[in-house]
Amino acid sequence: MLVEVSKKEYRRRFTTDPHMFISEAFIDVVENKCDRVVRLMKEDDSSMGLIAGIKDGVLKSPFSAPFGGFHYSHEYQFYYTISNFLTDLKEYIRREGLKGLSITLPPDLYQANMNAKLVNAFVKLGFTMVTPDICNWVDLKNFDGKWAKYVVEQNCRKAVKHGLTWSMVNDRESMEEGYKVILRNREEQGRKIHMTLDDLLAMNWIVPVDFFCVKNTEDNVLGVGVFYRGHEKIVQGIFMGDDLEKRNLGIMNLMYKHCFYHYKNMEVDYIDLGTSSFEGEPNVGLIRFKELHNCITSLRYTFTWAP
Template identity: 35%
Template sequence: MKLDIVNASIAENSSQEAEGLLFQRLSYNQLYIDSGYEIVEFRFKKNNILCLSLVAGVKNKALKSPFSAPFGGFIEHVSPLSISDYIAAVELLKSYLVCNKILESYITLPPDCYGAPLIAKQVFALQAAGYEVKHSDLNYSLDLRKNSFDDGLKKIARRCLKKSKSHKLDFSLCEDAERVVMAYDVIQKNRIQRGNPLKLSLENLLAVKRLSAVDFFIVNYQGQAIASAVVYKIAERFGQVIYWGNDIEFNSLNSIHFLAENLFNYYKPCLDTLDIGPSSLEGVANIGLCRFKESLGCDVTLKLNLSLNNQRTEERS
């Protein structure tokens, strides 16, 4: 196994850029080239064939994958790869850290809904090299291969969905700039109402459209936008709800339940999984949010954050 290091500020996109999940790709991470991190792509080759890659940001003697995304981790460019290939790649990464006096490394892997066997190999290889689980988060997703949205609904969610339909709500894809802004404004209002930060600007979201599909949706009540969602296409059969929310002044209309069902039906013909996102932060669960997503029939999987402290590792050895 051989390791090539590519600086993202001067790199052209890889010819195999379509491989892997959106957040793991060099092109996505290049959107954040001015974030204060040195962005590098590690390309692991076997017999001169690209097998694995990993994009990370380096800052203040720490390496992070991701540095500005929900998750990072390795892209597999050749399949199948053995566990020994992963172990060799992680050992090369560790050697890079030592040689460049990088003291800490953090890698957040995708949740298991994106492919448990692939993620299991990464976890094993990283732990074999001394990485430890820093924390795990609960991640929720909808399996779109179910016959219908109703299949997984709990009783309380079924009642809320029925109630939402009695209000004659309207769901639609935003197909012009004005409605895209309207959808974003609903999300922004929801975050202000709840006192939560909104990390991505509308410009950030639209920049991703150059790389992959980004869909905006609105739920209207009597001509007024009361709920919306933003969804990225993460890979061929995967989508992720980046943002969704409602104007809490209309909570009694249960528009989020209506939105969830319509997102399920919209993506069912073209995707297998719709990632709804985490309901915990750095290992601390939002119990109410977990309960809500479980009531919708979401599956729960773990998203692991692993860390390596080179100083502590050397002291133990």
């Protein structure tokens, strides 16, 4: 049986996080976006645990992040440990009179072994698998400056020829201008942003937030990349976008190239470039663009269940 425990007790059992979105520091920042945060574990076994938020009667992990998922003592859990935990999770939903649950697992980049067993167990136990989102990431260990297609380097040269430059920025003015570029980019594609610039910069209290801009010769921001360094070997691309009217200048080609080199020089192993689909619907052009830049394509799974 699963029981709710205090933050202190939960953290006595689970001292490390598979990723930043289930860390206490992150949960503290976003807990006001749900009705209540619960920390669940089995009475007699601390092999697995779950931090989730209850929102409108539904248990959610995440409740305000790209993905959530489980804590575990190590990634090589026995299959029956995982299966029993998910069975008890159903019973917890029933016992508490909740409407259901929704859990989005991290991409395989973070926990391939656990995901394989979790996905199998979710399906076998009758959870509903939402159409998986397509996500992309790049292996910097094997990045040598050569691209899947030569057109990437051609576009980088075009950007330089037009006087575009890439740099990390720390001044508020550049960040505000860059945020407006991202905002327009998303609006023109019919997508919303759920974070203000202040929300974004407030994450600096939790993890380093890197803000990169591509500017033209008039010092106007044409492209933006925002990354979280919340993992020892993986950085996350949170927002990347450009001025759609000037996209033919090779803005994002230049952004990708310099960001890859920047993090490779920092001895980062991987860049998680997020999803290339929305609620399961693929953005074919974005997938192609990322794959041209040596990205690996994989799946991110979400499961739901209602009694």
